[in-house]
Amino acid sequence: MVAEQTLTDQYLRVRAHSEAICEGLETEDYVVQPVADVSPPKWHLGHTTWFWETFVLVPNAPGYQLFHDDFSYVFNSYYETVGKRVLRTDRGNLSRPTVAGVYQYRAYVDEHMSRFLDGYEAMPADLLALIELGLNHEQQHQELLIYDIKYILGHNPLLPAVAMPMVTRQEARFLSAPANPPAVVPEGVYTVGYQPSDNPDGQSFHFDNEETAHKVYLNQTTLAGDLVTNAEYMKFINAGGYQNFRHWLADGWAWVNTNGIQAPLYWHQIDGTWWQYTFDGLAPVDPNAPVCHVSQYEADAYARWKGTRLPTEFEWEAAATLATGTPLRWGMRWEWTNSAYLPYPGFVTAEGAVGEYNGKFMSGQIVLRGASVATPDGHSRPTYRNFFQPDKRWPFTGIRLVNL
Amino acid sequence: MVAEQTLTDQYLRVRAHSEAICEGLETEDYVVQPVADVSPPKWHLGHTTWFWETFVLVPNAPGYQLFHDDFSYVFNSYYETVGKRVLRTDRGNLSRPTVAGVYQYRAYVDEHMSRFLDGYEAMPADLLALIELGLNHEQQHQELLIYDIKYILGHNPLLPAVAMPMVTRQEARFLSAPANPPAVVPEGVYTVGYQPSDNPDGQSFHFDNEETAHKVYLNQTTLAGDLVTNAEYMKFINAGGYQNFRHWLADGWAWVNTNGIQAPLYWHQIDGTWWQYTFDGLAPVDPNAPVCHVSQYEADAYARWKGTRLPTEFEWEAAATLATGTPLRWGMRWEWTNSAYLPYPGFVTAEGAVGEYNGKFMSGQIVLRGASVATPDGHSRPTYRNFFQPDKRWPFTGIRLVNL
C-alpha cells in the first residue's frame, strides 16, 4: 500500500527518474527507432505521460484540458480500446512533437497530477490502485528506456558513450559480491503467485498476471547459485556451439541461421578478442560478469550443451522463497525460464483498457524471473513475471542453470 | 509390446493403410504443395519409406542396396543429422520422382523389410523399439496425409470430392453417439505422463515426450462433456466475434487481421448460408457436428467470449483417466489445450537422428490432446501429446471448454 501522505512525492520521484535516465542524451538520440522493438526515448516519455492524462486526469479531474489533441494518437501504444494507435514501427518516423514539446507535456501533466493528488485526503481504493498501476507502468518503461537507449547507441557506428549511473553503479555493486551457494528445492507441494501474506508491511502492489496464487507440485531441484559468466559462455562459442544444430531448438536454429547469430548482442570480435558495447563505449568482455543480452534460444542451447536445462518459473520462485536453506540471490539479469507465459488458475482479465495490460500477451512468450541492473528500485519481487518472445535479447537477460 | 510373431503382418498392415488413404487420388493430386505446411502426398509416401530404408535397412540389413541414391535427399524431412534435406517449401516443385516411381520405391522397401523382419525369431529390444517408432511415425504421416489431401482438394476451385471412407465412417459413428456428461476433476495431486502400469496388456509404445511421468497439483475443474458444435460457433460469428479485439490474444488478433479470417477453414458463406468443403465436396455446415478446423487463437477467443477458458493438458489428462465418475469421451477432434508444448521433468533427448524426433520442437507450439476422426486406429492414448503452432487449423481440431 502506498502511504497516502506521500503519494505526490512518490509520483514525482518516479516521474523524475524517467527523465534522469535520459539526462545524457542528445536531442537526436530521443528520435530514432532502429528496429521495431526499440521505441524512441521521446516516445516512452510521451507515452507514460499520456497514460496519466488518459486514465487518471481525463476521467477524474473535472475541467482538465488535454495538453494537445493529437498526442493521444501519437502516444498510445497497444491499447486498442483507446482510439487508433500509431503503428509500432512508425514511431521512429515522427520528428514532431519535438523533445522540448514532450518535456512541456510532462511538466503540464505533472503539474495537474500533483494538484490532483494533493487534493485527496483519503483516496478511494480503486483510484489508488490505478495510481499504483501507473507508477509501475512508468517503471516498466524506465527499464525499456535503458534497453532502447543502449540499442540506439550500441548500433550507431560511432559507438558513443552515455552517462547511465543508475545501471553502472548496480553492475559494480553486484560484481563485488561473493559467490552464492546453490539453492535446493525439496520435492513437494508449493504455493506460487502473489499472496497478501507475502507482504507483512502491507505493500500490496502486483500485476494481475501474478494471481491467483495456487499450488504446484515440484520434484526436487537444485538451482545454481550464480549465473553463467561470460568466460563460461565463451567456451560454448569456442566449442562451436553456434554451428551445431544438436544444441538448439528448431526455432532457435532457424533464428541463428536467418540472422547470422554468432555471439550475444553487442559483442564484437576484433583481432581475436571479444569486445562489447557498454554505456561507457566499447570495452573488453569481462570474463567474470554474468553473460548478458542472450535470447532464450541461446540460454536453452547453452544449457543443453552443458547437459542440463533452464529452470521452470515455479522452480525459480520456490528457490527464491525457500523456507529452509539459502534462497536464491537474484537481481542482476532477468533470468530466462523454460516456462511459457500463460495464465494462472483463476486469472481474469480486467474490464476496460487497463484490462489489456497483460492478459492478451499470454501467447508465444516466455517467462523471465528476477530483475536486472536496469530495473528501477522497488520494482521487483519473487512473484514478478516478466515476459518476452524467446528471440529477444535487447533486455538485460542472463542464464541460471539447473544443477543436475 | 508388438507381438514378435506378427511383426511383418503389422508392418504390412500399416504400410497398406498409407496407400489406402491415397486410393481416390488422381496422379496430379500427389504432386502439389499449395502452402508450406501441406506436403505433396507422394512426399509422405516417399518420406515414410525413406525412414525404413535409412534407419532400419541401411544400418541393420547387410548388403542392402539403396533403391536410388538421390531419394534420401528428396525424402528427408527435418533430420539435420542425415544429410542435406529439401527445404520444406520446395517439395511442391518436384515433379520427379513420379508417383509410379514412389510406389515402386515402397514395394522395393516393403519387400526388403518383410524379408528382414521375417529373419528374426527374437528381435533385440532396441531394434524392436525402432520398428515400433517407425510404425508410429508412419501413422503420424497417415494423419497428415488426410489433412493435406483435404487442403489440396479443398483449395482447388473445382472442389472435387474424393473417397476417404476411413474418415467419413468415423465421423458418422461419432455423430450417432449420445451426449456425454461433464467430467469433474477433484482438487489434488495427479500423476501425468506415460507409466508402464497404464498398460496392463503390455502395449508399451509411447513417444519420448510423454516421459517422465510426474506429479502435478490441480485445482478442482469441470470439463464439458461435449465439444463445441458448429451451431454454437456460428453464434460467435454472428455476434461479431471476429471483429472484436477484446476476445482475442494479441497474436491472435494480428493473425485474424493479417489473414482476413472470418470463419473456420473450409467454410464458405454463399447467399447467407454457411457451407464447408468435405471429402464429399461442398456441403451445408452440420449444426450438430463439433466445429472443426479452428486455430488455437479461435478456440481461445471462443472460450473468452463464452466467459470461460480452454483446459490445460493436465486437466484434460486427469479428466480422461478419472478413477471415479465418468471419464471424458474423446477422439473426434484434436482438442486445443492452453498448455505450451514443453518438456516434462526428466525429459532427455535421445542421441542420434531419432533424437531429433520431438524435443527440438518444444518452443512456440501448443499441446493438443485426444485424437480425431483422421487418426489411425491404435494411434491414440490419454497420455499422447500432439502439438501445433497456435495458428494452424488444417488438422482436425476442435474445442472443449472448461465449465466454470
Next chain:
Amino acid sequence: MVAEQTLTDQYLRVRAHSEAICEGLETEDYVVQPVADVSPPKWHLGHTTWFWETFVLVPNAPGYQLFHDDFSYVFNSYYETVGKRVLRTDRGNLSRPTVAGVYQYRAYVDEHMSRFLDGYEAMPADLLALIELGLNHEQQHQELLIYDIKYILGHNPLLPAVAMPMVTRQEARFLSAPANPPAVVPEGVYTVGYQPSDNPDGQSFHFDNEETAHKVYLNQTTLAGDLVTNAEYMKFINAGGYQNFRHWLADGWAWVNTNGIQAPLYWHQIDGTWWQYTFDGLAPVDPNAPVCHVSQYEADAYARWKGTRLPTEFEWEAAATLATGTPLRWGMRWEWTNSAYLPYPGFVTAEGAVGEYNGKFMSGQIVLRGASVATPDGHSRPTYRNFFQPDKRWPFTGIRLVNL
C-alpha cells in the same frame, strides 16, 4: 495473309505442335510451378484452348456449349476484362483439372473449331485477324512451354532428360553453320517497324507493337557477326566479372548479390568444370555454342567488360534488313538489346480484351530481337519485338555485341 482454304489445317498443325512439345513429359511434370514466372505445362495447354473458346467460339459459334464452367476461371491469364483470373503464382497449386481433362478440353475445342473454320467459304477480315492472333498466341505459349519444361526439369534434383527434338535439331543445325561477317549499318535515316511492303507474298501477320512504321536516325554502327560464345563468357567469369561492381548496372549489381548469381542459369561447377542442364540431362558446357540463359544485366555487364555495348533495337533491325552488304544472320538466341520496350509513334491500344495483349506491358521491360532454337517455325521476322524484364534468363537469351 493465311490462305483461306488451309485455315483448318493450319489451325490443327499449330495445335498439334503444342502437344508434340509435351510428348516426353510424365503426368507429374505438367503440374508444378517452381517459381512465379514458370507456368505448369498443363496450364499452357489449357490457357491456349481457353483463348479459342472465349474469343472465337463463344462470341461467334451459335449454340456453342462451354466445355466446363470453371475452366475460364482456371485458365484465364492476364485478361482483366474477362472475369477473375487465377493469380499467377497459384497456378502450381492446382492438381485439377487433370492432365487428361485438359487434353479432353483440347480435343473438344479442336473439334468445334474445325467445324467452325470449315463452315466458312470466305471468312470476314476481322475474324480472320482474330484467328491469326490466336495462332500466334499459341505459338508464343509453345516457346514458353519449352522454357518452362526446361526450368521444371532443370531444377529437379534428378536432372531428368526429356525428348525435345524440335529444339535439339535446331541447335545442331545452327552449330554446324560457318562463321558470319559483321554487319555494318551506315549512318542515316531508316524506317523501322512493320510495313505491308515488307511482305510481297501477302503474309501480313504482325503484332500491334510493331506498328506504326516510322523513321529513325542512326549513327554508323557495326554489329558482331556472331553471338558471344560460352568460351568467351567463361573468360568473363574467370576474370571475376561477377565480383566487380564496375561492370554492372546498379540494378544488376543488386540482382547479382541478392540472388548469389555466379554463372548463367543451368550452369553448375563440378570439380572445377562447368556443366549445364540440357534436354539430354547434365552435359559439359560446349565452348563453341553461343552462351544461353543470361539476363540483360549479365549481357550488359559482359559488354562493358569488353569495352563495348549492346545494340539498340533499331540498330539491330537495320542490320537485319541491310539493303547493301551482308545482313545479320539470327535465330539461335533471343538477343538482348539496350532498348526499353516502349510504344512506337502512333501505337494505339485496341479496344476490348485483345487490346490487353501487348500495350499494357510497355513499362519496365527490355526488347529482345531475333528468335531462338525454341521459337516455332514461321513465328519470327525482323520487326518482331520480344520483351522481358532485364533479370529474366529462363528464355533462350544470348548476347550480340556492337563492334566499336
Next chain:
Amino acid sequence: MVAEQTLTDQYLRVRAHSEAICEGLETEDYVVQPVADVSPPKWHLGHTTWFWETFVLVPNAPGYQLFHDDFSYVFNSYYETVGKRVLRTDRGNLSRPTVAGVYQYRAYVDEHMSRFLDGYEAMPADLLALIELGLNHEQQHQELLIYDIKYILGHNPLLPAVAMPMVTRQEARFLSAPANPPAVVPEGVYTVGYQPSDNPDGQSFHFDNEETAHKVYLNQTTLAGDLVTNAEYMKFINAGGYQNFRHWLADGWAWVNTNGIQAPLYWHQIDGTWWQYTFDGLAPVDPNAPVCHVSQYEADAYARWKGTRLPTEFEWEAAATLATGTPLRWGMRWEWTNSAYLPYPGFVTAEGAVGEYNGKFMSGQIVLRGASVATPDGHSRPTYRNFFQPDKRWPFTGIRLVNL
C-alpha cells in the same frame, strides 16, 4: 565555365543555400527517415560535405586532416568505390553524429575549401571540372532536401508548417503567369543532347548523361502549352480513373492496388473536399495549379484516359528549343516523359568514383525533363535529363500532354 575569380564566392553561395533550405527545421526533423527513398536532412548536409572532403580536399589539399574518421562511412551514398557505405535504409537509425556535429563538419570543410580555392590563380581544367561537378551535386541534393523535408513533415500526424520561401515564392510567380500556347514540333531530323554551341556565353557545365549530342528523327508533334491542372486531374479521379484497369500499365495497376493509391501524394479527402499538405500546412487543393506529386504511372494513365500520351524526351527537348514558333515554357514541375533513361550514342562512363555518378542508373528509370519550383536557380537547361523510377512521386512531378 565558372569564372575563376568568383569560384570561392560561388562555392560559398551554393553551400549557404543548402543550409538556408533547412532554416525552418527543428533538430528532430533532421534525423528521421520515414521511407527508404527519403534521407534525413542531416544526411544530405553531411553527404554533400563528404563529397568535397573526399574528392577534392583529400586528394588535392596537402596536409588536409579528415574532420572525423568515421564520417566517410556514415556519409557515403552510392559510391561502391569508396569504402563500405551505410545501407540506404539505415540512415534514419543514426542519432549521431548530431546535427550540431554536422554543421561543425560543414564549417570545417568550408573553411578548408575556401582556403584551397583561394590558393589558385589559374585552376587546372580537370580540377575545375570536379569543382563544378561538386557544386551541381550539392544542388541536386538541395532539391532532394526539399522533397524529403516535405515528406517528413507531410507524413507527421501534426502536419506542421515550415518556412520554405524559395519554393513558395517560385510557386506564386508561376501561378501568376498567363496561359501558354501549344508548341508545334515539325517533322524532321533534330540534334539533341548537350552541344558547346548551345552556350555562347561559355557556361559549359552539363552531366555526362547529356552527351553525346546526336540526331533523332521526329514525326510532327504538338505539346500542350500548359501542364495538367488539379481541376483537370480531379475529373480523372471523379471518373473512377483509379478503379479502372483499362487506363493503366500493368505495372501501374499493380502499384495502385498494392499501395491503395487513390489520389496524388499529400492529398487528403476530408468531408468530400480535397486538401493537400503544403509547406504552409494543410490547404485546400488549388484547382488552377498544375497537379504535383504524381507517379509516371498516374501521368500515363491520365494521358490514356484523355486519349493521348506523354511526350518522349526528344519531343520535349525539340519543343523546348524550337527555332521557329513559341518554345515551351517550363520550370514548374518535373515533366514525366515516356522515355526510358538510357545512354546516348557515344556515352562513356568516366573512370573512378565520379564515373559512378549517372551511368549505372540507366536501367528501370524514366526521364523527366524541365525543372520544378524546388530546383535551385541555375540548375536547369533544356538538355538536362532527370530520372526516377516510374512509381516515385515525392519529387515535384507534373504532367504535360501531347495534343493529338
